[in-house]
Amino acid sequence: MDHRNNEIEQIARELRIDIAKMFYISKTGHFAPALSCVDIFAELYFDGIIDYEKRFSEDRDRVILSKGHACAALYAVLAKAEYFPREALGSFYQKDSLLGGHPNVALPGIETATGALGHGICFATGTAMAAKLDHKDFYTYVILGDGESEEGSVWEAVQFAGKEKLNKLIVIIDYNKLQASDRVEQLSPLEPIKEKWEAFGWSVLSVDGHDFGKLHDAFLTAKGSQSCPTIIIAETIKGKGLSLAENKPEWHSRAPRDHEWDIVCRELGIERAELEKI
Amino acid sequence: MRNAATRVVEELVQRDRNVLAVTADNRNEIYQHILEHFPEQYIEYGIAEENMIASAAGLASCGKIPFLYTITNFMSMHGYEFLRNDVCIPNQNVKFLGRSAGLVSSSMGPTHQGTEELGLLRPLPNLITITPSTPIMAQKATEYAYQHTGPVYLRLEGFGEPEYYTDDFVFEVGKGYVLREGTDAAIFAMGSVASEALKAAEHLQKERQLSVAVVDMPTVKPIDRELIIDYGKKCKLMVSIEEHSIYCGLGSAIAEIVAEEGLGVPLKRLGLESCVDTCANRKDLREHYHLDSRYIVEMLKT
Numbered sequence: 001m002d003h004r005n006n007e008i009e010q011i012a013r014e015l016r017i018d019i020a021k022m023f024y025i026s027k028t029g030h031f032a033p034a035l036s037c038v039d040i041f042a043e044l045y046f047d048g049i050i051d052y053e054k055r056f057s058e059d060r061d062r063v064i065l066s067k068g069h070a071c072a073a074l075y076a077v078l079a080k081a082e083y084f085p086r087e088a089l090g091s092f093y094q095k096d097s098l099l100g101g102h103p104n105v106a107l108p109g110i111e112t113a114t115g116a117l118g119h120g121i122c123f124a125t126g127t128a129m130a131a132k133l134d135h136k137d138f139y140t141y142v143i144l145g146d147g148e149s150e151e152g153s154v155w156e157a158v159q160f161a162g163k164e165k166l167n168k169l170i171v172i173i174d175y176n177k178l179q180a181s182d183r184v185e186q187l188s189p190l191e192p193i194k195e196k197w198e199a200f201g202w203s204v205l206s207v208d209g210h211d212f213g214k215l216h217d218a219f220l221t222a223k224g225s226q227s228c229p230t231i232i233i234a235e236t237i238k239g240k241g242l243s244l245a246e247n248k249p250e251w252h253s254r255a256p257r258d259h260e261w262d263i264v265c266r267e268l269g270i271e272r273a274e275l276e277k278i
Numbered sequence: 279m280r281n282a283a284t285r286v287v288e289e290l291v292q293r294d295r296n297v298l299a300v301t302a303d304n305r306n307e308i309y310q311h312i313l314e315h316f317p318e319q320y321i322e323y324g325i326a327e328e329n330m331i332a333s334a335a336g337l338a339s340c341g342k343i344p345f346l347y348t349i350t351n352f353m354s355m356h357g358y359e360f361l362r363n364d365v366c367i368p369n370q371n372v373k374f375l376g377r378s379a380g381l382v383s384s385s386m387g388p389t390h391q392g393t394e395e396l397g398l399l400r401p402l403p404n405l406i407t408i409t410p411s412t413p414i415m416a417q418k419a420t421e422y423a424y425q426h427t428g429p430v431y432l433r434l435e436g437f438g439e440p441e442y443y444t445d446d447f448v449f450e451v452g453k454g455y456v457l458r459e460g461t462d463a464a465i466f467a468m469g470s471v472a473s474e475a476l477k478a479a480e481h482l483q484k485e486r487q488l489s490v491a492v493v494d495m496p497t498v499k500p501i502d503r504e505l506i507i508d509y510g511k512k513c514k515l516m517v518s519i520e521e522h523s524i525y526c527g528l529g530s531a532i533a534e535i536v537a538e539e540g541l542g543v544p545l546k547r548l549g550l551e552s553c554v555d556t557c558a559n560r561k562d563l564r565e566h567y568h569l570d571s572r573y574i575v576e577m578l579k580t
Contacts (some may be wrong), residue, residue: 087561112368113363119332122332122360126339126340127334127336127339129333130340132338156330160324160329160333
């Protein structure tokens with residue numbers, strides 16, 4: 001287990017370097033939100049949670065980034081998992097790129113175009129429902145924002161999935177406690193999250209969203225659910241891994257600038273010149 | 279025409295296991311029948327249009343063909359961003375049966391009167407919006423919706439609309455149907471209010487020897503441009519009539535073509551200038567908003 005953890009930690013470190021390189025090119029975008037959920041993606045794609053062999057088939061597991069603004073993390077993971085050539089990362093935010101500021105369905109690995117919040121989880125109830133109707137085995141994974149959960153449509157989806165007992169629907173809430181302008185608890189408190197989702201008929205698990213072993217166990221438990229959908233409350237740190245962006249609301253939608261890149265490179269253990277090499 | 283459309287869904291459910299009858303607490307007797315006899319092809323979302331629409335996009339992405347039936351305002355207005363982002367932009371194969379389009383809801387008030395949604399739907403990519411005028415057209419348009427891959431939105435009125443078509447009618451998107459020929463004036467109508475135009479045209483022929491054409495226009499995107507140009511050139515006056523806002527419906531679409539083609543023909547648009555602002559039955563509402571045959575006769579006889 002430890003050995004495996006080390007391997008995934010190394011992958012997550014490389015993904016953070018890729019994300020930094022993308023923002024070095026774009027000079028804009030949602031930097032801290034991507035760093036918050038990149039470990040969750042690393043665990044999903046590189047630790048046997050999704051069925052990698054079936055990734056381009058009709059019966060593939062669906063992964064839906066409902067908080068679409070964190071797309072840099074998903075792009076980095078999809079490139080590493082060879083959904084598309086990694087050179088594409090160099091086009092992040094550039095003219096005619098499929099890697100814009102929010103996911104585009106034309107990019108391999110993207111199921112639906114998210115960006116407006118409270119949509120992805122609704123779309124996901126449809127793919128999970130289709131699996132149920134056709135007795136298929138694929139899972140639908142949704143990465144949901146904590147601030148995003150303020151949208152009413154999220155609760156329409158939660159209610160429907162509970163009613164239909166969509167046991168192959170697994171939501172991971174990226175619970176970093178910050179949203180665009182301030183702390184979630186200042187804007188619109190979410191607690192008690194566990195009790196709310198349980199009341200809608202969901203199974204609720206709570207884990208450290210940066211601990212690969214714990215995430216792994218939670219995913220296995222969720223996949224074993226026979227009677228209801230599961231939400232994994234992943235306790236995360238927005239901007240995780242780069243001290244200047246960690247837990248700071250102002251980093252919601254900005255990229256590092258000027259001398260800040262020196263700090264980023266130091267913490268990632270790379271030379272500044274490497275930022276230009278995708 | 280609601281039943282004519284949903285009856286097609288019931289037939290399709292039996293022919294194609296991927297067809298789904300879907301609603302948000304708005305089943306009619308035919309959807310009730312589907313629920314009872316084919317429960318595995320029926321999904322009830324409860325009063326939650328946003329989730330219903332995005333979820334339908336998810337279903338369609340897995341090969342399902344969901345037919346969503348509910349009140350047109352709730353579907354198109356409450357669910358607009360979901361219709362736009364989740365269905366239309368990615369071109370998902372979702373079918374919308376929006377009921378109570380136009381002034382069908384009589385005394386129910388503006389919340390239920392579907393009189394602006396064409397303005398919302400027309401700019402959306404990939405979406406074909408159809409306003410059938412009769413039950414047979416509603417049936418044929420629903421069959422078309424199934425054949426077509428991509429989103430289709432039917433604006434359905436209610437029950438007992440006058441019928442001008444026969445069972446061999448062939449529905450074609452983007453085509454206007456000439457119900458009556460004429461050379462003095464041409465009335466372009468959307469929905470069952472075409473019957474008021476027909477009545478007026480018959481009266482004007484008999485009493486005033488005026489030759490008035492009536493054209494049924496179920497789609498405004500694509501629109502039958504050639505037909506509009508043809509009548510714009512041969513008639514002295516064009517009229518549009520719709521149980522819809524004049525600012526974003528059939529009349530405004532015709533005005534675009536009259537201007538773009540430099541036809542120079544006067545165009546009188548009959549329709550609503552605001553949301554429904556009074557309580558009355560449909561007949562009285564038509565009178566109130568100048569959508570009745572008597573008003574058309576008064577307007578054209580001079």
